Amino acid sequence: MKDHMERMPYQATLAAAAYEPIAALPVCALLDNVRSMYNVGAFFRTADAVGLDKLYLTGITACPPKSGLRKTALGAEETVAWEHGWDPLAFADRLREAGCELAAIETSVHSVDLFDWRPRFPVCVVFGHEVDGIRPELVARCDTHVRIPMLGRKHSLNVATAGGVVLYELLRKYRRLIERAS
Amino acid sequence: MKDHMERMPYQATLAAAAYEPIAALPVCALLDNVRSMYNVGAFFRTADAVGLDKLYLTGITACPPKSGLRKTALGAEETVAWEHGWDPLAFADRLREAGCELAAIETSVHSVDLFDWRPRFPVCVVFGHEVDGIRPELVARCDTHVRIPMLGRKHSLNVATAGGVVLYELLRKYRRLIERAS
Numbered sequence: 001m002k003d004h005m006e007r008m009p010y011q012a013t014l015a016a017a018a019y020e021p022i023a024a025l026p027v028c029a030l031l032d033n034v035r036s037m038y039n040v041g042a043f044f045r046t047a048d049a050v051g052l053d054k055l056y057l058t059g060i061t062a063c064p065p066k067s068g069l070r071k072t073a074l075g076a077e078e079t080v081a082w083e084h085g086w087d088p089l090a091f092a093d094r095l096r097e098a099g100c101e102l103a104a105i106e107t108s109v110h111s112v113d114l115f116d117w118r119p120r121f122p123v124c125v126v127f128g129h130e131v132d133g134i135r136p137e138l139v140a141r142c143d144t145h146v147r148i149p150m151l152g153r154k155h156s157l158n159v160a161t162a163g164g165v166v167l168y169e170l171l172r173k174y175r176r177l178i179e180r181a182s
Numbered sequence: 183m184k185d186h187m188e189r190m191p192y193q194a195t196l197a198a199a200a201y202e203p204i205a206a207l208p209v210c211a212l213l214d215n216v217r218s219m220y221n222v223g224a225f226f227r228t229a230d231a232v233g234l235d236k237l238y239l240t241g242i243t244a245c246p247p248k249s250g251l252r253k254t255a256l257g258a259e260e261t262v263a264w265e266h267g268w269d270p271l272a273f274a275d276r277l278r279e280a281g282c283e284l285a286a287i288e289t290s291v292h293s294v295d296l297f298d299w300r301p302r303f304p305v306c307v308v309f310g311h312e313v314d315g316i317r318p319e320l321v322a323r324c325d326t327h328v329r330i331p332m333l334g335r336k337h338s339l340n341v342a343t344a345g346g347v348v349l350y351e352l353l354r355k356y357r358r359l360i361e362r363a364s
Contacts, residue, residue: 018295019331038220046343048334072340079335113200115354149201149353152230153261158254161228161346164339168347169354171331172297 021178025051026122027170028095032088032138033059033129034159041072042160048076050167053122055080056095058088092126092141100124104134104142105166107155111147114169119144121174125166130159203360207233208304209352210277214270214320215241215311216341223254224342230258232349235304237262238277240270254342274308274323282306286316286324287348289337293329296351301326303356307348312341 029052034040040062047055057063063084064070064077085091092102101120104111105127126142128134139145148157148165157165211234216222222244229237239245245266246252246259267273274284283302286293287309308324310316321327330339330347339347 018298019333022333025333042340042343045336045338045340048336049330049332049339051333074336074338076334076336114350115357116200148231148350150231151201151204151207151233151353152258154227154230154256154258156227156256157231157346158224158227158342160340161224161343164343164347165350168296168330168351171333172351175297 018175018179021182022051022175024053025171025174027052027167027174028054028056028100028122028124029163029167030056030058030088030091030095030124030126031061032126032134033132034061034127035130037062037066037068038072039130039158039160041069041077043163044069044073044076044080044082046160046164046167047080050171052080052167055082056088056091056124057082057084058091059086088138089141092138095124098122101144102126102142103144103146104139105146105148105162106133106139107147107150108145111145114146114148114166117144117146119170119173121177123170125170127159127163200357200361203364204233204357206235207353207356209234209349209356210236210238210282210304210306211345211349212238212240212270212273212277212306212308213243214308214316215314216243216309217312219244219248219250220254221312221340221342223251223256223259225345226251226255226258226262226264228342228346228349229262232353234262234349237264238270238273238306239264239266240273241268270320271323274320277306280304283326284308284324285326285328286321287328287330287344288315288321289329289332290327293327296328296330296348299326299328301352301355303359305352307352309341309345
């Protein structure tokens with residue numbers, strides 16, 4: 001996706017202005033036991049793109065410096081704030097005390113649909129292991145359970161792709177909130 | 183993201199019902215010269231999840247069967263319709279004749295913001311090479327140039343993540359359109 005010259009200056013001005021009031025997106029993400037460091041690296045890249053507040057990396061989730069992670073983060077591991085700890089519950093409790101809504105991202109049909117969800121910012125979105133999902137004690141600590149709609153037959157997404165979908169939807173929702181308030 | 187039991191049956195019913203009128207999402211994607219077959223595989227998985235109409239794979243973009251692709255597609259290469267051809271322009275012309283809006287996804291500041299874009303369904307979204315972007319002759323064939331907003335310092339996303347963000351935003355827009363029409 002390379003820059004190229006296109007003549008839509010009016011729309012460009014509009015679009016850029018829309019994000020000016022967003023000094024910082026009041027969203028962080030907790031990645032617990034994410035197995036693949038390529039996924040963690042891609043998450044860093046997305047975190048940079050949406051202006052994420054912080055990445056919390058817990059359990060076996062890889063953290064910088066790691067060459068496999070750098071391969072997909074492409075430098076974003078140096079621009080995004082992150083913290084590592086073994087225990088996700090300690091972070092979850094600390095974030096709740098700081099006023100965050102803790103939202104588990106999962107595929108349960110009993111969760112609220114991502115597009116219907118009305119987050120209460122600040123928000124921390126929680127992602128888990130690629131195969132086993134979020135561990136039950138961490139799921140139990142969350143305030144909200146959010147489901148990415150699945151229309152196909154496989155009912156799963158790559159965790160880094162899921163991260164992109166959720167974080168950009170939060171950016172969209174937050175931008176709309178700011179626009180309505182102004 | 184494993185299934186788990188959560189007690190929100192009301193919201194679950196609402197969410198499931200919201201997608202019932204969407205028999206098929208009138209969106210396809212053209213991946214031209216996507217270098218990494220892991221990215222192509224992840225794209226297949228996302229395509230299955232959103233109910234994409236078809237994937238067009240052109241130039242050097244890998245197509246099934248390939249073990250690297252299968253590794254990230256996880257079976258979605260068997261559920262998603264796809265077609266391979268060397269020339270992306272032939273597909274672009276064919277899709278335009280079929281009434282598709284052709285939308286190039288790129289990072290140019292002159293493009294319309296993804297969230298402000300009002301697509302005219304059916305839509306074909308066009309993605310290009312991870313480093314070089316979409317080739318100029320293909321960009322020139324597109325009706326619309328759509329930009330994923332970038333708030334960070336790196337100004338780029340993994341192409342499979344970008345695919346997830348764009349395809350899910352199209353699913354959200356299409357669902358809203360259907361809801362308003364009913």
